[in-house]
Amino acid sequence: VKLRCELALLPEGLQRDVCLEVEAGRIAAVGPARGDEQRLAGFVLPGLANLHSHAFQRAMAGSAEVAATAEHSFWGWREVMYRFASRLGADELAAIAAFAGLEMLEAGYTEVAEFHYLHNPPGGQAYADPATLGVAVREGARAAGIRQLLLPTLYQQGNFDGTPLAGTQLRYGLELEAFLQLYESLRASECALCSTGLAVHSLRAVPLAVLESVAAVAATPLKPAPLHLHIAEQRREVEDCLAFRGQRPVDWLLGTGLVAPHWCLVHATHVDAGELRGLAASGAVVGLCPSTEANLGDGRFALDEFLAAGGRFGIGSDSHVTIDPREELRALEYTLRLWRERRVLAVDAATPHCGEFLYRHALAGGAQACGGGPRGLVVGAPADFVVLDTQHPGFAGLADAALLDAWIFAPRPGALREAWVAGERLVADGRHRNREAIATRYRDCVTRLAVHPAD
Numbered sequence: 001v002k003l004r005c006e007l008a009l010l011p012e013g014l015q016r017d018v019c020l021e022v023e024a025g026r027i028a029a030v031g032p033a034r035g036d037e038q039r040l041a042g043f044v045l046p047g048l049a050n051l052h053s054h055a056f057q058r059a060m061a062g063s064a065e066v067a068a069t070a071e072h073s074f075w076g077w078r079e080v081m082y083r084f085a086s087r088l089g090a091d092e093l094a095a096i097a098a099f100a101g102l103e104m105l106e107a108g109y110t111e112v113a114e115f116h117y118l119h120n121p122p123g124g125q126a127y128a129d130p131a132t133l134g135v136a137v138r139e140g141a142r143a144a145g146i147r148q149l150l151l152p153t154l155y156q157q158g159n160f161d162g163t164p165l166a167g168t169q170l171r172y173g174l175e176l177e178a179f180l181q182l183y184e185s186l187r188a189s190e191c192a193l194c195s196t197g198l199a200v201h202s203l204r205a206v207p208l209a210v211l212e213s214v215a216a217v218a219a220t221p222l223k224p225a226p227l228h229l230h231i232a233e234q235r236r237e238v239e240d241c242l243a244f245r246g247q248r249p250v251d252w253l254l255g256t257g258l259v260a261p262h263w264c265l266v267h268a269t270h271v272d273a274g275e276l277r278g279l280a281a282s283g284a285v286v287g288l289c290p291s292t293e294a295n296l297g298d299g300r301f302a303l304d305e306f307l308a309a310g311g312r313f314g315i316g317s318d319s320h321v322t323i324d325p326r327e328e329l330r331a332l333e334y335t336l337r338l339w340r341e342r343r344v345l346a347v348d349a350a351t352p353h354c355g356e357f358l359y360r361h362a363l364a365g366g367a368q369a370c371g372g373g374p375r376g377l378v379v380g381a382p383a384d385f386v387v388l389d390t391q392h393p394g395f396a397g398l399a400d401a402a403l404l405d406a407w408i409f410a411p412r413p414g415a416l417r418e419a420w421v422a423g424e425r426l427v428a429d430g431r432h433r434n435r436e437a438i439a440t441r442y443r444d445c446v447t448r449l450a451v452h453p454a455d
Protein backbone atom coordinates (compact mmCIF):
# COMPACT_ATOMS: atom_id res chain seq x y z
CA VAL A 1 0.00 0.00 0.00
CA LYS A 2 1.14 3.57 -0.75
CA LEU A 3 0.35 6.27 1.77
CA ARG A 4 0.56 9.99 1.16
CA CYS A 5 1.59 12.01 4.22
CA GLU A 6 0.56 15.65 4.24
CA LEU A 7 3.59 16.30 6.47
CA ALA A 8 6.13 13.80 7.80
CA LEU A 9 8.95 13.78 10.35
CA LEU A 10 11.83 12.28 8.37
CA PRO A 11 15.35 11.84 9.72
CA GLU A 12 16.54 14.73 7.54
CA GLY A 13 13.75 17.08 8.60
CA LEU A 14 10.08 17.90 8.17
CA GLN A 15 8.79 17.28 4.69
CA ARG A 16 5.43 17.87 2.97
CA ASP A 17 3.78 15.43 0.55
CA VAL A 18 5.75 12.32 1.32
CA CYS A 19 4.84 8.89 -0.02
CA LEU A 20 5.41 5.91 2.27
CA GLU A 21 5.29 2.58 0.53
CA VAL A 22 4.40 -0.20 2.95
CA GLU A 23 4.99 -3.87 2.24
CA ALA A 24 4.52 -6.74 4.68
CA GLY A 25 4.32 -4.34 7.62
CA ARG A 26 7.53 -2.49 6.79
CA ILE A 27 8.42 0.69 4.97
CA ALA A 28 9.66 -0.33 1.54
CA ALA A 29 10.19 3.13 0.07
CA VAL A 30 10.04 6.80 1.09
CA GLY A 31 9.79 9.45 -1.61
CA PRO A 32 7.82 12.39 -2.98
CA ALA A 33 4.08 11.76 -3.29
CA ARG A 34 2.50 11.64 -6.76
CA GLY A 35 -1.06 12.14 -5.71
CA ASP A 36 -2.67 8.76 -6.33
CA GLU A 37 -1.79 7.35 -2.91
CA GLN A 38 -4.12 6.69 0.03
CA ARG A 39 -4.17 9.94 1.97
CA LEU A 40 -2.99 10.30 5.57
CA ALA A 41 -4.49 13.66 6.46
CA GLY A 42 -2.10 15.19 8.92
CA PHE A 43 1.36 15.19 10.41
CA VAL A 44 2.88 11.69 10.36
CA LEU A 45 5.33 10.91 13.17
CA PRO A 46 7.19 7.65 13.69
CA GLY A 47 5.69 5.98 16.76
CA LEU A 48 7.64 6.15 20.00
CA ALA A 49 8.74 3.23 22.11
CA ASN A 50 7.61 3.17 25.73
CA LEU A 51 10.83 1.61 27.00
CA HIS A 52 9.75 0.80 30.53
CA SER A 53 6.40 -0.67 31.51
CA HIS A 54 5.02 -2.82 34.31
CA ALA A 55 1.64 -3.32 32.67
CA PHE A 56 -0.10 -4.65 35.78
CA GLN A 57 0.53 -1.40 37.65
CA ARG A 58 -1.94 0.33 35.31
CA ALA A 59 -4.72 -1.17 37.38
CA MET A 60 -3.54 0.47 40.61
CA ALA A 61 -2.85 3.91 39.13
CA GLY A 62 -4.64 6.49 41.21
CA SER A 63 -5.21 4.15 44.15
CA ALA A 64 -2.03 5.04 46.05
CA GLU A 65 -2.42 8.81 46.35
CA VAL A 66 -3.62 8.64 49.93
CA ALA A 67 -1.73 8.89 53.22
CA ALA A 68 -2.51 5.30 54.22
CA THR A 69 0.88 3.66 54.64
CA ALA A 70 3.20 4.10 57.58
CA GLU A 71 5.90 5.53 55.36
CA HIS A 72 4.99 8.03 52.67
CA SER A 73 7.82 7.09 50.38
CA PHE A 74 8.73 4.86 47.50
CA TRP A 75 9.17 1.98 49.97
CA GLY A 76 5.68 2.43 51.41
CA TRP A 77 4.22 2.59 47.90
CA ARG A 78 6.13 -0.57 47.03
CA GLU A 79 4.35 -2.47 49.80
CA VAL A 80 0.97 -1.38 48.41
CA MET A 81 2.10 -2.41 44.93
CA TYR A 82 3.32 -5.82 46.17
CA ARG A 83 -0.03 -6.49 47.85
CA PHE A 84 -1.85 -5.54 44.66
CA ALA A 85 0.43 -7.71 42.52
CA SER A 86 -0.16 -10.68 44.80
CA ARG A 87 -3.80 -10.88 43.64
CA LEU A 88 -3.07 -11.10 39.94
CA GLY A 89 -3.23 -14.23 37.82
CA ALA A 90 -2.81 -14.80 34.10
CA ASP A 91 -6.29 -13.58 33.08
CA GLU A 92 -5.89 -10.35 35.00
CA LEU A 93 -2.42 -9.72 33.60
CA ALA A 94 -3.62 -10.22 30.04
CA ALA A 95 -6.66 -7.97 30.49
CA ILE A 96 -4.65 -5.19 32.11
CA ALA A 97 -1.81 -5.42 29.59
CA ALA A 98 -4.31 -5.19 26.73
CA PHE A 99 -5.88 -2.06 28.15
CA ALA A 100 -2.51 -0.46 28.91
CA GLY A 101 -1.43 -1.27 25.34
CA LEU A 102 -4.60 0.33 24.00
CA GLU A 103 -3.96 3.48 26.02
CA MET A 104 -0.37 3.57 24.78
CA LEU A 105 -1.50 3.41 21.16
CA GLU A 106 -4.12 6.10 21.67
CA ALA A 107 -1.43 8.30 23.27
CA GLY A 108 1.22 7.85 20.57
CA TYR A 109 3.38 4.89 21.66
CA THR A 110 3.55 2.09 19.10
CA GLU A 111 6.01 -0.16 20.94
CA VAL A 112 6.58 -1.15 24.55
CA ALA A 113 9.33 -2.84 26.53
CA GLU A 114 7.58 -4.84 29.24
CA PHE A 115 9.72 -5.35 32.34
CA HIS A 116 8.14 -8.52 33.62
CA TYR A 117 9.00 -9.96 37.01
CA LEU A 118 5.79 -11.70 38.06
CA HIS A 119 6.65 -15.32 37.38
CA ASN A 120 5.13 -17.56 40.05
CA PRO A 121 1.64 -18.09 41.41
CA PRO A 122 0.80 -16.40 44.75
CA GLY A 123 2.88 -18.06 47.44
CA GLY A 124 5.86 -18.65 45.18
CA GLN A 125 5.63 -22.23 43.87
CA ALA A 126 5.99 -22.57 40.12
CA TYR A 127 3.39 -22.86 37.37
CA ALA A 128 3.47 -26.09 35.36
CA ASP A 129 4.47 -23.84 32.47
CA PRO A 130 6.85 -21.24 33.92
CA ALA A 131 6.03 -18.92 31.01
CA THR A 132 2.34 -18.71 32.01
CA LEU A 133 2.42 -15.10 33.16
CA GLY A 134 4.91 -13.94 30.53
CA VAL A 135 2.67 -15.37 27.84
CA ALA A 136 -0.32 -13.62 29.43
CA VAL A 137 1.39 -10.23 29.27
CA ARG A 138 2.39 -10.94 25.69
CA GLU A 139 -1.19 -11.91 24.82
CA GLY A 140 -2.36 -8.62 26.28
CA ALA A 141 -0.06 -6.66 23.97
CA ARG A 142 -1.16 -8.78 21.05
CA ALA A 143 -4.83 -8.05 21.79
CA ALA A 144 -4.07 -4.34 21.65
CA GLY A 145 -1.82 -4.72 18.61
CA ILE A 146 1.12 -2.87 20.14
CA ARG A 147 4.65 -4.05 19.34
CA GLN A 148 6.19 -5.57 22.47
CA LEU A 149 9.66 -6.41 23.68
CA LEU A 150 9.07 -8.76 26.60
CA LEU A 151 11.79 -8.66 29.24
CA PRO A 152 11.59 -11.61 31.62
CA THR A 153 13.22 -10.22 34.74
CA LEU A 154 15.45 -11.94 37.24
CA TYR A 155 14.78 -11.03 40.86
CA GLN A 156 16.56 -13.29 43.32
CA GLN A 157 17.17 -11.51 46.58
CA GLY A 158 15.70 -8.74 48.71
CA ASN A 159 18.83 -6.66 49.09
CA PHE A 160 22.57 -6.41 48.43
CA ASP A 161 23.29 -8.53 51.50
CA GLY A 162 21.55 -11.55 49.97
CA THR A 163 18.38 -11.32 52.09
CA PRO A 164 16.13 -14.00 50.59
CA LEU A 165 12.87 -12.97 48.96
CA ALA A 166 9.93 -13.36 51.32
CA GLY A 167 6.17 -12.92 51.46
CA THR A 168 4.72 -11.14 48.46
CA GLN A 169 8.13 -11.12 46.75
CA LEU A 170 8.18 -14.92 46.42
CA ARG A 171 6.26 -14.59 43.17
CA TYR A 172 9.25 -12.94 41.55
CA GLY A 173 12.00 -15.41 42.43
CA LEU A 174 13.62 -17.77 39.93
CA GLU A 175 16.87 -19.68 39.93
CA LEU A 176 19.22 -18.63 37.13
CA GLU A 177 18.71 -21.88 35.24
CA ALA A 178 14.92 -21.61 35.34
CA PHE A 179 15.17 -17.98 34.31
CA LEU A 180 17.27 -18.81 31.26
CA GLN A 181 14.85 -21.58 30.34
CA LEU A 182 12.01 -19.08 30.59
CA TYR A 183 13.92 -16.72 28.28
CA GLU A 184 14.44 -19.50 25.73
CA SER A 185 10.83 -20.58 25.92
CA LEU A 186 9.60 -17.01 25.32
CA ARG A 187 12.05 -16.64 22.45
CA ALA A 188 10.65 -19.79 20.89
CA SER A 189 7.12 -18.34 20.87
CA GLU A 190 7.85 -14.92 19.38
CA CYS A 191 5.56 -13.41 16.74
CA ALA A 192 5.80 -10.63 14.17
CA LEU A 193 5.03 -8.04 16.85
CA CYS A 194 6.65 -9.64 19.86
CA SER A 195 10.28 -10.18 20.72
CA THR A 196 12.22 -11.09 23.84
CA GLY A 197 15.06 -9.53 25.80
CA LEU A 198 16.47 -9.91 29.28
CA ALA A 199 16.30 -7.96 32.51
CA VAL A 200 17.66 -8.13 35.99
CA HIS A 201 15.45 -6.32 38.45
CA SER A 202 18.20 -4.19 40.00
CA LEU A 203 21.69 -4.47 41.40
CA ARG A 204 20.29 -5.36 44.81
CA ALA A 205 18.29 -8.25 43.32
CA VAL A 206 21.18 -10.35 41.99
CA PRO A 207 24.76 -11.14 42.99
CA LEU A 208 27.60 -10.18 40.64
CA ALA A 209 28.16 -13.70 39.28
CA VAL A 210 24.50 -13.94 38.25
CA LEU A 211 24.59 -10.52 36.64
CA GLU A 212 27.63 -11.65 34.66
CA SER A 213 25.87 -14.81 33.50
CA VAL A 214 22.81 -12.90 32.29
CA ALA A 215 25.04 -10.33 30.58
CA ALA A 216 26.91 -13.13 28.80
CA VAL A 217 23.64 -14.57 27.46
CA ALA A 218 22.53 -11.13 26.26
CA ALA A 219 25.84 -10.39 24.55
CA THR A 220 25.26 -12.72 21.58
CA PRO A 221 27.90 -11.66 19.06
CA LEU A 222 25.88 -10.68 16.00
CA LYS A 223 22.69 -9.42 17.55
CA PRO A 224 22.93 -8.75 21.28
CA ALA A 225 19.64 -9.04 23.15
CA PRO A 226 18.40 -5.93 24.97
CA LEU A 227 19.33 -6.06 28.67
CA HIS A 228 17.46 -3.75 31.03
CA LEU A 229 17.69 -3.05 34.74
CA HIS A 230 16.46 -0.55 37.32
CA ILE A 231 19.30 1.46 38.78
CA ALA A 232 19.85 4.22 41.35
CA GLU A 233 16.17 5.07 41.57
CA GLN A 234 16.20 5.91 45.28
CA ARG A 235 18.79 7.33 47.68
CA ARG A 236 18.45 4.33 49.98
CA GLU A 237 19.56 2.10 47.13
CA VAL A 238 22.66 4.25 46.65
CA GLU A 239 23.43 4.12 50.38
CA ASP A 240 22.95 0.33 50.48
CA CYS A 241 25.19 -0.13 47.46
CA LEU A 242 27.88 2.04 49.06
CA ALA A 243 27.59 0.02 52.26
CA PHE A 244 27.72 -3.43 50.66
CA ARG A 245 29.72 -2.90 47.48
CA GLY A 246 31.75 0.16 48.40
CA GLN A 247 30.64 2.15 45.38
CA ARG A 248 27.64 4.04 44.06
CA PRO A 249 25.40 1.84 41.87
CA VAL A 250 26.24 3.30 38.46
CA ASP A 251 29.96 3.51 39.32
CA TRP A 252 29.90 -0.09 40.47
CA LEU A 253 28.05 -1.30 37.40
CA LEU A 254 30.29 0.60 34.97
CA GLY A 255 33.25 -0.87 36.82
CA THR A 256 32.17 -4.40 35.88
CA GLY A 257 32.95 -3.53 32.24
CA LEU A 258 29.71 -5.19 31.18
CA VAL A 259 27.65 -2.17 30.12
CA ALA A 260 27.31 -1.74 26.36
CA PRO A 261 24.91 -0.10 23.90
CA HIS A 262 22.37 -2.95 24.14
CA TRP A 263 21.88 -2.13 27.83
CA CYS A 264 19.13 0.09 29.16
CA LEU A 265 19.58 1.55 32.62
CA VAL A 266 16.19 2.58 33.94
CA HIS A 267 15.89 5.69 36.15
CA ALA A 268 19.56 6.45 37.02
CA THR A 269 18.04 9.22 39.08
CA HIS A 270 20.84 9.37 41.63
CA VAL A 271 24.07 9.79 39.71
CA ASP A 272 26.97 12.16 40.26
CA ALA A 273 28.72 14.06 37.47
CA GLY A 274 31.30 11.33 36.93
CA GLU A 275 28.64 8.63 36.72
CA LEU A 276 26.70 10.73 34.25
CA ARG A 277 29.75 11.03 31.98
CA GLY A 278 30.51 7.32 32.35
CA LEU A 279 26.93 6.41 31.45
CA ALA A 280 27.05 8.61 28.36
CA ALA A 281 30.38 7.12 27.29
CA SER A 282 29.08 3.55 27.67
CA GLY A 283 26.64 4.09 24.79
CA ALA A 284 23.85 2.50 26.86
CA VAL A 285 20.40 4.07 26.92
CA VAL A 286 19.09 5.67 30.10
CA GLY A 287 15.39 4.92 30.51
CA LEU A 288 13.73 7.97 32.02
CA CYS A 289 10.21 7.74 33.42
CA PRO A 290 9.67 11.25 34.78
CA SER A 291 5.96 10.93 35.57
CA THR A 292 6.57 7.86 37.71
CA GLU A 293 9.80 9.28 39.13
CA ALA A 294 7.83 12.35 40.24
CA ASN A 295 4.93 10.28 41.54
CA LEU A 296 7.21 8.09 43.64
CA GLY A 297 9.48 10.89 44.83
CA ASP A 298 12.52 9.32 43.18
CA GLY A 299 14.50 12.36 42.17
CA ARG A 300 15.41 14.32 39.07
CA PHE A 301 17.75 13.62 36.17
CA ALA A 302 20.29 16.17 34.86
CA LEU A 303 19.30 15.63 31.24
CA ASP A 304 21.12 18.76 30.04
CA GLU A 305 24.48 17.59 31.42
CA PHE A 306 23.88 14.07 30.13
CA LEU A 307 23.08 15.32 26.62
CA ALA A 308 26.13 17.57 26.67
CA ALA A 309 28.20 14.44 27.34
CA GLY A 310 26.59 12.69 24.36
CA GLY A 311 24.20 10.53 26.40
CA ARG A 312 21.27 8.65 24.94
CA PHE A 313 17.85 8.41 26.53
CA GLY A 314 14.36 7.07 25.97
CA ILE A 315 11.14 7.41 27.94
CA GLY A 316 8.82 5.03 29.72
CA SER A 317 5.52 5.25 31.54
CA ASP A 318 6.65 2.65 34.10
CA SER A 319 3.90 2.59 36.77
CA HIS A 320 1.37 4.14 34.35
CA VAL A 321 0.10 6.91 36.60
CA THR A 322 -0.12 8.48 33.19
CA ILE A 323 0.29 6.98 29.73
CA ASP A 324 1.24 9.82 27.46
CA PRO A 325 4.66 10.39 25.87
CA ARG A 326 4.03 14.13 25.79
CA GLU A 327 3.79 14.25 29.56
CA GLU A 328 7.09 12.40 29.93
CA LEU A 329 8.91 14.67 27.48
CA ARG A 330 7.41 17.82 28.96
CA ALA A 331 8.32 16.72 32.47
CA LEU A 332 11.94 16.16 31.45
CA GLU A 333 12.22 19.69 30.13
CA TYR A 334 10.14 21.35 32.88
CA THR A 335 12.21 19.70 35.60
CA LEU A 336 15.30 21.28 34.02
CA ARG A 337 13.59 24.67 33.74
CA LEU A 338 12.60 24.68 37.41
CA TRP A 339 16.05 23.49 38.39
CA ARG A 340 18.16 25.81 36.18
CA GLU A 341 15.70 28.73 36.19
CA ARG A 342 16.05 28.96 32.42
CA ARG A 343 14.03 27.90 29.36
CA VAL A 344 14.33 25.66 26.29
CA LEU A 345 17.17 23.51 27.59
CA ALA A 346 16.84 20.23 25.68
CA VAL A 347 17.93 21.54 22.27
CA ASP A 348 21.06 21.82 20.17
CA ALA A 349 22.17 23.94 17.24
CA ALA A 350 20.82 21.46 14.69
CA THR A 351 17.41 21.13 16.39
CA PRO A 352 16.44 24.37 18.13
CA HIS A 353 12.81 23.27 18.61
CA CYS A 354 12.61 21.67 22.03
CA GLY A 355 9.63 19.45 21.24
CA GLU A 356 11.25 18.06 18.11
CA PHE A 357 14.58 17.58 19.86
CA LEU A 358 13.01 15.60 22.70
CA TYR A 359 10.91 13.55 20.30
CA ARG A 360 13.81 12.64 18.02
CA HIS A 361 16.06 11.67 20.92
CA ALA A 362 13.37 9.59 22.65
CA LEU A 363 12.64 7.89 19.33
CA ALA A 364 16.28 6.94 18.78
CA GLY A 365 16.90 5.91 22.40
CA GLY A 366 13.68 3.91 22.58
CA ALA A 367 14.54 2.09 19.35
CA GLN A 368 18.01 1.27 20.63
CA ALA A 369 16.65 0.00 23.96
CA CYS A 370 14.09 -2.19 22.20
CA GLY A 371 16.74 -3.68 19.96
CA GLY A 372 14.50 -4.29 16.99
CA GLY A 373 16.59 -2.62 14.29
CA PRO A 374 15.83 0.63 12.46
CA ARG A 375 12.89 2.78 13.56
CA GLY A 376 11.46 5.93 12.06
CA LEU A 377 10.07 6.80 8.64
CA VAL A 378 12.95 5.06 6.85
CA VAL A 379 13.24 2.12 4.49
CA GLY A 380 13.39 -1.15 6.40
CA ALA A 381 11.73 0.14 9.57
CA PRO A 382 8.38 -1.24 10.67
CA ALA A 383 5.45 0.83 9.43
CA ASP A 384 4.68 2.10 12.93
CA PHE A 385 3.52 5.70 13.05
CA VAL A 386 0.92 8.11 14.36
CA VAL A 387 -0.95 10.90 12.62
CA LEU A 388 -1.67 14.29 14.19
CA ASP A 389 -4.64 16.27 12.96
CA THR A 390 -3.14 19.45 11.49
CA GLN A 391 -6.64 20.96 11.29
CA HIS A 392 -6.98 20.75 15.07
CA PRO A 393 -7.57 24.26 16.52
CA GLY A 394 -4.57 23.76 18.83
CA PHE A 395 -2.30 23.91 15.77
CA ALA A 396 -3.92 26.95 14.15
CA GLY A 397 -1.53 29.62 12.95
CA LEU A 398 1.61 27.61 13.64
CA ALA A 399 4.48 26.97 11.24
CA ASP A 400 5.21 23.32 10.48
CA ALA A 401 8.38 23.51 12.58
CA ALA A 402 6.37 24.45 15.68
CA LEU A 403 3.75 21.69 15.47
CA LEU A 404 5.65 19.17 17.59
CA ASP A 405 6.40 21.84 20.19
CA ALA A 406 2.70 22.67 20.33
CA TRP A 407 1.67 19.02 20.59
CA ILE A 408 4.07 18.35 23.45
CA PHE A 409 4.07 21.62 25.39
CA ALA A 410 0.57 22.93 24.78
CA PRO A 411 -1.41 19.72 24.60
CA ARG A 412 -5.02 19.88 23.60
CA PRO A 413 -7.10 16.73 23.62
CA GLY A 414 -7.99 15.12 20.33
CA ALA A 415 -4.97 16.05 18.23
CA LEU A 416 -3.76 12.47 17.78
CA ARG A 417 -6.02 10.90 15.17
CA GLU A 418 -4.42 7.67 14.12
CA ALA A 419 -1.90 5.05 15.19
CA TRP A 420 -0.55 2.38 12.85
CA VAL A 421 1.54 -0.66 13.72
CA ALA A 422 3.08 -2.87 11.05
CA GLY A 423 1.10 -1.05 8.38
CA GLU A 424 -2.23 -1.60 10.08
CA ARG A 425 -4.40 1.21 11.41
CA LEU A 426 -5.30 0.43 15.03
CA VAL A 427 -6.43 3.89 16.14
CA ALA A 428 -8.76 6.00 13.98
CA ASP A 429 -10.33 9.30 15.06
CA GLY A 430 -8.39 8.97 18.29
CA ARG A 431 -10.03 5.69 19.25
CA HIS A 432 -8.67 2.17 19.27
CA ARG A 433 -10.65 -0.09 16.99
CA ASN A 434 -11.24 -2.64 19.78
CA ARG A 435 -11.72 -0.12 22.59
CA GLU A 436 -15.13 -1.38 23.58
CA ALA A 437 -14.13 -5.01 24.08
CA ILE A 438 -10.74 -4.32 25.65
CA ALA A 439 -12.09 -1.67 28.02
CA THR A 440 -15.02 -3.86 29.08
CA ARG A 441 -12.75 -6.78 29.87
CA TYR A 442 -10.42 -4.47 31.80
CA ARG A 443 -13.25 -2.87 33.78
CA ASP A 444 -14.71 -6.25 34.73
CA CYS A 445 -11.34 -7.58 35.77
CA VAL A 446 -10.30 -4.58 37.86
CA THR A 447 -13.71 -4.36 39.51
CA ARG A 448 -13.36 -8.00 40.57
CA LEU A 449 -9.90 -7.29 41.94
CA ALA A 450 -11.10 -4.32 43.95
CA VAL A 451 -13.66 -6.38 45.89
CA HIS A 452 -11.21 -9.19 46.47
CA PRO A 453 -10.52 -9.39 50.20
CA ALA A 454 -7.11 -7.96 51.03
CA ASP A 455 -4.52 -10.63 51.79
Ligand SMILES: [Zn+2]
Nearest residue numbers: 054115230318
Ligand atom coordinates in the same frame (compact mmCIF):
# COMPACT_ATOMS: atom_id res chain seq x y z
ZN1 LIG B 1 10.18 -0.07 36.83
